[in-house]
Structure formats: structure tokens, C-alpha cells
Amino acid sequence: MSKINLINSTFLDHKKTKSELINFIKKSNKLSMGEQCxxxxxxxxxxxxxxxxxxxNSGSSANLGLLQALKNLGYIKTNDKICFSGVTWSTNVMPIIQLGFQPIPVDVNINTLNCDSQNLINILKTYKNIKVFFITNVLGLCSDIDNIRKICNKNKIILIEDNCESFGSEYKKTKLGNYGLASTCSSYVGHHLSTIEGGTVSTDDYELYNMLKIVRAHGWNRNVDYDYRKKLKxxxxVDKFYDLYTFYDLGYNLRPTEINGFIGRKQLKLQSKNISSRMNNFIKFQKIMNSNKNYISIANDKMNILSNFAFPIIKSNKTNIKKIINYFIKSNIEIRPLVAGNITKQPFFKKYVKKNYNLPISDHIHECGFYIPNHSELSNKDINYLKMVLRNI
Ligand SMILES: Cc1ncc(COP(=O)(O)O)c(C=O)c1O
Structure with missing residues (x-):
């Protein structure tokens, strides 16, 4: 059996996409950010x-840009407390530290790997004046994010979602990424939709939308909405001569290129099949694992679409975890830790945040969890092989 990898190819329908990309590049005069984006x-x-x-230009940039935009707009200030999921990616937490906010981790639910409303309630008992909850929707899953939204609204906490791993998932018929004020998505290779490198922030808030564009490119207003630009000027x-060279607020250069925009448009069209095959595979793997008492059951009761990123495996206890990991490696299946485990255990966090936080479930996931491939390029043979290996553990 040849190796089953977490990722097969850079794009969906990669041969056609690559040849279309070659033609696009040949014909284009301009490849910096423009019409395609x-x-x-x-x-x-x-x-x-x-x-x-x-x-x-990446999901990480989208996370950084979103927090900077909220700060520029005065929605949050230096030293404000920002909560985040205990199981998340580094560049969800790093901008919280980089931009001078106080990072407060929230533990997660063992059956969904995601923060639930009780986790948030527990945090609110300990910390006052939390301004933002930057939740991460891990692996296409979520907990009761509708209740989390209610609690946030009641406590005047801005809810924002890192949806980099959950593109296309729906909870109670609402797309993940639509529960908060804004949500980020990554289109790095291996995510549901690849643009090689890339990311997005989506929102319904007009002010935030325009500030996100100011932050994306140098702090200038060239790409913002016409009326917003007129108002700023x-x-x-601002006089006519300096119009293009006026820098309104703090920003970076986090622009994508036309190559990323072009590929994104092609890949978007292929998503419904991609998402449904990820969901079908998930259900098959889940059926096997939820009947094995040595492993934690994964719950997804109210998710009408589960756009799974990769399939999580969590042992109920640490016994034999190394043996199980080796079994997958020897079986020629690529696996990796569950996202980044308990993110507060990572060296960068310990270096910059001199506080210990009690996150027992995130610790359990760190020590007893890993994930296996689930993507739409798995063949029937791959799926049957993965099922066989899962039955054996
Ligand atoms: C939850 C989460 N957020 C953010 C990112 C960063 O995205 P990117 O690699 O596009 O910078 C990732 C990357 O895998 C991720 O899993």
C-alpha cells in the first residue's frame, strides 16, 4: 500500500487548474493584486x-489584520483581555501578544475539540472585562457556538472566528464563520480550498471591511469602498496631490497576488463535491471510532454540514499512545498532532506569557490525540485501508 498523506496535491483538479494558471500568467500584464482578487x-x-x-496573503495575515483593524477602529485597546481556544494554531494567539492584548486561553470540550458555552462561562467567573473571544473552529467541528454567541452578546464581548479549518461547515443551518462579527479563513495548501498561500476575512460590518483593506496595504485607502474613501479624505x-500617498492608520503589506485570486476562483467552484466527500469520509471513520471504548467519541449532533479538515483520534488515556502512533506510521499513514495541541504549552507562549493556565482537556488532547488524513482525493482503496487500520486499534 502506498503512503496515505494528509495532502495529495496542491489544488483540486490540479492538472486542469495548473494548465489554466499557466495560460492566465501568459496572458496577464499585471500579477499584483487586482481584478482576480x-x-x-x-x-x-x-x-x-x-x-x-x-x-x-495567508490565514495568519488575516488573523493579524483582523485584530489590527479592530484596534484601529477603537473596538479594542492595548491591554484588553482577549480569549482564545486552548486548542488552536500559533498565529491565532501570536497577534494577541504582538498587538499588546492580554491573552486568556479557554479550555475545550473533549468530544468536539472546540470551546463550548460552559468553558466560556467558567472563564467569565475568573476574568472580568473580557473584550474579545477569538474562537477557533477546529477541524470542521464546533461546540454550541450559538450559545457562545448569546453569552458574548450579553457580556458585550466581540466574538470573532478563526475558521481556517472549517470552511463550509454548518451548525444549526448557519455556516461556521457567520456566528461572530468576522471570521478568518486560510487557503494554504492542504486546506479545503488552496490558493497556494492565501487567507480571507469575512464580515457584514462596513466599517470593519474598509479598515481591513487599510490594514492590508500600507495603511493607505486606495482599495477601500469609494464612499468610505471620499469620507476619509x-x-x-487630504489634498489631491497627496491623495495616493496618505497613510490613515496602522497597517502592513499583507496583499495576495492575482495568481492567488485566480486560483481561488477556480477552486471555489469545486467546493460542494470536496466538502461532501470530506463529510462522507468523516461519517465512515466516526462510526468505527465511536464504538471503540478506548477512544473518545467525536460529537457533531447539530452540524448539518461537517466539512472535516482531518479526522481526529483521541485515546481515553495515555496508555499505549506511543504504540498506536507507531502503528499508524508503520502502516504508512501520515499523522500529526491535533492542530498544535495545548497551545499554551508551546515555547513562544511560555516565553511571552508568564502565567500557568489550567486547561485539563487541552492537555489531554495534547498528550493523547493526533489526526489522520481526510480529504476528497482519498480513493475508495485508501478509505477501506484507513477503515481497516482504525478497526485494528
Ligand atoms: C486554525 C488555524 N488558524 C490559522 C492558520 C494559519 O493559516 P496560514 O497557514 O494560511 O497562515 C492555520 C493553519 O493551518 C490554522 O489551522
Whole structure:
């Protein structure tokens, strides 16, 4: 059996996509951010059912850009407390530290791997004045994010979602990424939709949408909405000569290229099949694992679409975990830790945050969890082989 990898190819329908890309590059005069990115943003918004999307050059940049934009708008200030999921990716937490906020981790639910409303309630008992909850929807799953939204609204906490691993999932008929004020998505290779490198922030908030564009490119206003631009210029009495060289607020250069926008548009069209095969595979693997008492059952009761990123395996206890990991490796199946385990155990967090947090479930996932491939390029033979290996553990 040849190796089953977490990722097969850079793109869905990769031969056709690559040849279309070659033709596009040959014909294009301009490859820096332009029409393709703009069209991708409109088409992404339509898919995500959000009013606005801003494309960035990565999911990490989208996370950074979103927090910077909220700060520029005065929605949050230096030293404000920002909560985040205990099981998440590094660059969800790093901008919280980099931009001078206080990072507060929230533990997760063992059956969903995601923060639930009780986790949030527990945190609110300990910490006052939390301003933002930057939740991560891990592996296409979520907990009761509708209740989390209610608690956030009641406590005037801005909910934002890192949806980099859950593109296309729906909970109670609402797309993940639409529960908060804004959500980020990654289109790095191996994510549901690959643009090689890339990311997005989607929102319905007009002010935030325009600030996200200011933050994306140098702090200038060239790409913002026409009316917003006019208002900015008028308020600050910017003259015609300096119009293109006025820097309104703090920003970076986090722009994507036309190559990313072009590929994104092609890949978006292939998503419904991609998502349904990820969901079908998930159900097959879940059926086997949820009947094995040595492993934690994964719950997804109210998810009408589960756009699984990779299939999680969590042992009920640490016994033999190394043996199980080796069994997968020897069986020629690529596996890796569950996202980044308990993110507060990572060296960067310990270096910059001199506090210990009690996150027992995130610890359990760190020590007893890993994930196996689930993507739409798995063949029937691959799926049957994976099922056989799962039955053996
Ligand atoms: C949850 C989560 N957030 C953010 C990112 C960062 O995305 P990117 O690799 O596009 O920077 C990842 C990457 O895998 C991720 O899994």
C-alpha cells in the first residue's frame, strides 16, 4: 500500500487548474493584486453568505489584520483581555501578544475539540472585562457556538472566528464563520480550498471591511469602498496631490497576488463535491471510532454540514499512545498532532506569557490525540485501508 498523506496535491483538479494558471500568467500584464482578487472576494462572500470579504496573503495575515483593524477602529485597546481556544494554531494567539492584548486561553470540550458555552462561562467567573473571544473552529467541528454567541452578546464581548479549518461547515443551518462579527479563513495548501498561500476575512460590518483593506496595504485607502474613501479624505482634508500617498492608520503589506485570486476562483467552484466527500469520509471513520471504548467519541449532533479538515483520534488515556502512533506510521499513514495541541504549552507562549493556565482537556488532547488524513482525493482503496487500520486499534 502506498503512503496515505494528509495532502495529495496542491489544488483540486490540479492538472486542469495548473494548465489554466499557466495560460492566465501568459496572458496577464499585471500579477499584483487586482481584478482576480476582487472577484474572488465577491464570490467568496457569496459562498460564505457574508456581505464582505477581504483577501489576504495567508490565514495568519488575516488573523493579524483582523485584530489590527479592530484596534484601529477603537473596538479594542492595548491591554484588553482577549480569549482564545486552548486548542488552536500559533498565529491565532501570536497577534494577541504582538498587538499588546492580554491573552486568556479557554479550555475545550473533549468530544468536539472546540470551546463550548460552559468553558466560556467558567472563564467569565475568573476574568472580568473580557473584550474579545477569538474562537477557533477546529477541524470542521464546533461546540454550541450559538450559545457562545448569546453569552458574548450579553457580556458585550466581540466574538470573532478563526475558521481556517472549517470552511463550509454548518451548525444549526448557519455556516461556521457567520456566528461572530468576522471570521478568518486560510487557503494554504492542504486546506479545503488552496490558493497556494492565501487567507480571507469575512464580515457584514462596513466599517470593519474598509479598515481591513487599510490594514492590508500600507495603511493607505486606495482599495477601500469609494464612499468610505471620499469620507476619509474629506474628514482629514487630504489634498489631491497627496491623495495616493496618505497613510490613515496602522497597517502592513499583507496583499495576495492575482495568481492567488485566480486560483481561488477556480477552486471555489469545486467546493460542494470536496466538502461532501470530506463529510462522507468523516461519517465512515466516526462510526468505527465511536464504538471503540478506548477512544473518545467525536460529537457533531447539530452540524448539518461537517466539512472535516482531518479526522481526529483521541485515546481515553495515555496508555499505549506511543504504540498506536507507531502503528499508524508503520502502516504508512501520515499523522500529526491535533492542530498544535495545548497551545499554551508551546515555547513562544511560555516565553511571552508568564502565567500557568489550567486547561485539563487541552492537555489531554495534547498528550493523547493526533489526526489522520481526510480529504476528497482519498480513493475508495485508501478509505477501506484507513477503515481497516482504525478497526485494528
Ligand atoms: C486554525 C488555524 N488558524 C490559522 C492558520 C494559519 O493559516 P496560514 O497557514 O494560511 O497562515 C492555520 C493553519 O493551518 C490554522 O489551522
Amino acid at each position: 476582487k472577484k474572488y472576494e465577491i464570490e467568496f462572500s457569496k459562498f460564505q453568505k457574508r456581505k464582505f470579504t477581504v483577501m489576504y 474629506k474628514n482629514l482634508k
